[in-house]
Amino acid sequence: MFGQCEQCLTHKELKVLYDIASLISDSRDIKKSLEKSLLALKNSLQLENCVIYKLDDENLSVFASLGFSKFQKVNSEYKLGEGATGLAAKSMEPVVIENIHNDILFLNKSGNKTNHTLSYIAVPMIAEDDVIGVIGANLTKDTEIDYEATIRILTIISSLFAQYINSYTVVEQEKERLKELKLYYKMEWDSKVHNFGDIIGDSPKMQTVYQVIERIAQSDVTVLVRGETGTGKELVAAAIHKRSKRAEEPFIKLNCAAITDTLLESELFGHEKGAFTDAKETRKGRFELADGGTLFLDEIGDISASAQVKLLRVLQEREFERVGGSKTIRVNVRLVAATNRDLEQMVKDGEFREDLYYRLNVIPIDLPPLRKRGEDIKLLVNFFLERSMKNHKKIVKITDEAMEQLMSYPWPGNVRELENTIERIVLMGSEEGITASDMMLLLPALNNEKLIGEYCPMPTENMTLEEIEKDALVRALEKSGGNQAEAAKVLGLTQRQIGYKVKKYGI
Template structure:
């Protein structure tokens, strides 16, 4: 007797595909919706032990299943090419085991094989030509469809599952990326000391630099920003990023000198869980965080020889492995590096790799020191003064004579030193107006006899900047009984900077 349409297998296949499409489109819990889909598949087509394996780190793990207990899920893992399941993933083709009882390709890791089970079919989950996982099912004595019909049905639902899983993975990766970026920017905000706003300056030297930034910002070329400590290298890197096609993507920063050699590679490239003692969880490095955007590496001349090798590879191949990991990660990052060191001399001395130097120095940008920027000092003074008065709710007036002292001071710490000095002036200065003599006392490390005014016999022509800086450093150290932290406060520079200068002058 002819069967009615409602009971024919083709009609059942169409119904179960429709049910699965509805389940995965309406649910936000991917695992539960996949398990409901597998149950619908099992009931409609009389299949046994339906399971979905997800590919993670070159291993197939059970992601959703029907008929597997917790222990069976844990032990049922397959490498690519291992068993029928691994073979389906590696070949990206369905694998049919007609008789699981005499075929060595069926490994039965879960121990689910019984006298009712006859065959096993594994079909790969493929999304955009990439393997996502495998769907597997047993044919039992109760199954009424043949191999071809089962493969056809599983192939159709595999495409639905693959797109569903792939879309979910993309969403989760984006959530993780945004979470990492949120944490990074929170750390940056919490630790940020200097916030200059945008670049300030109208001098000829600065105008020439603006032209260079405008010409190269739109490209992806690597840039090396060079200049003395405190000249604003980070601001230049930020300006390049904001004017580039990557402006909507992350701008990630790292001061290489502030990280120990043992931790620098982890900061740059990330690490896997258990890579070292304190690696309690997998962490992305700055290169991954900056993917699609710009990475600014300050004090690039201070990185170790091993980090130089790895950095060179990233610049050449745009790929790397996390510390303790073997998976190659590809990134699309625009690199801006900065240094106050003489890299050419370091190359000659064997302290810096020549090939890395040429990779970094594609487009050099030289920042002028503050002492060579003329009236820019006055612009910066007014900018920092207004901001500091607003922060401290205090009005301070700098007289023309006091401003002349500020203009004449050599500013060995550049813009950063100027900002700290203005902060001190607002806190300690008189609201009635700061005189030239009062300004001399407020300037870091230099007394009345060291500030260059029109009536002073001291002239910068008589001494080099290094001599002026060294004397100021020694004076500050003597006043603070050689306490570097206190001397740094007197000079208006950081403790790291004073440590570098002490070493530089052999004090």
């Protein structure tokens, strides 16, 4: 079997190495390239049933092969440490089965063993100190080289294959990441609008918000954006991301309230194939998609107790496992959360974990409701009006008296309600000009005296400063159901100040 002269064998070994190096450097189809390489190995040195196994988690599956049927490829899977192939991967050392006919370590899962086959050699493919897979080959009665020479040549080839497969995997992962960014990272930035993306407003309360954003954007600190529904919490999160060191990385969003509790964990952390009935393929969660960038979790106060525990772990350890998986995944994500709920009260009521609350509430940003932003309403009306007219190719003018009505309306739905109202005005309004009476038809809530009365202050003529203050305090407490913490937010005071004033006025 080993009758060829050493010089001829050396020439053949060098030639096959050159051929394989050329094949893997030119080809874009990795599997075809590897199969051609295995064919060159077979033709040059008479090694049979050459196969490349790729390691995923702790399973070795056929990645490229010669003479393997589809059934044989499926059958020829090994767990780490199983058989000669699995042992080579686990030990990171070549494994030699001198006689495959009487060694139980040779499992013959492919069923390729014949009387012509003598031995089997499995050599691990290692790149950057990690096992990428295993290359295996059978020695037959026609093989021209011995065990030592086979191990030597396969070790060199395994190093070439390992680097090739590793580079290919990195490129494919980057392609997948870019594909996912196209699906999830659809943020549009408009530098012309107050240099704060789509955030419109010059009121003192909004200027305070801008100042906080500028101060904390460059850090990786967790931010909790608070405010009523429709105040623009997502826009604030986007503005933070745009001004951060992560601006070129993904900005991933998830509304926790829009997903059922059973699916929330999968959305956050991803799942493995077969983890549950509809899990037909492995899917990355939002944390993985946001790796290197920012994850915005809206309505964070709506997540379940079990999800709170898992979210806390990610914030503490920066690692997690996919649903149905055991592999620990580490991520580098900046978290911005948002809520319109009273988390402090939820903590007191046992509905929200106190430790998670403190992890989220590192930097709080309180967004004011639209009714407290004064002239910002006019800015927003004009902004949405111009955009809507452009979209619908229609000119609509809002008269001064109609604008006054828009300014006096309390906007319980905040900016979102205003945007939808302007859209309706443009679609249904007259190009001659929207009057006050037209506005009553286009915005029916203007007729709701109960709604207007709930938000609009009482007349303050002939009232002393203390009477005005007491009246505001009473109304805030009534609105918040006697909750001093909520009343403090409404009035822009601390809980301590509220407590002092309640005592002062004997409320």
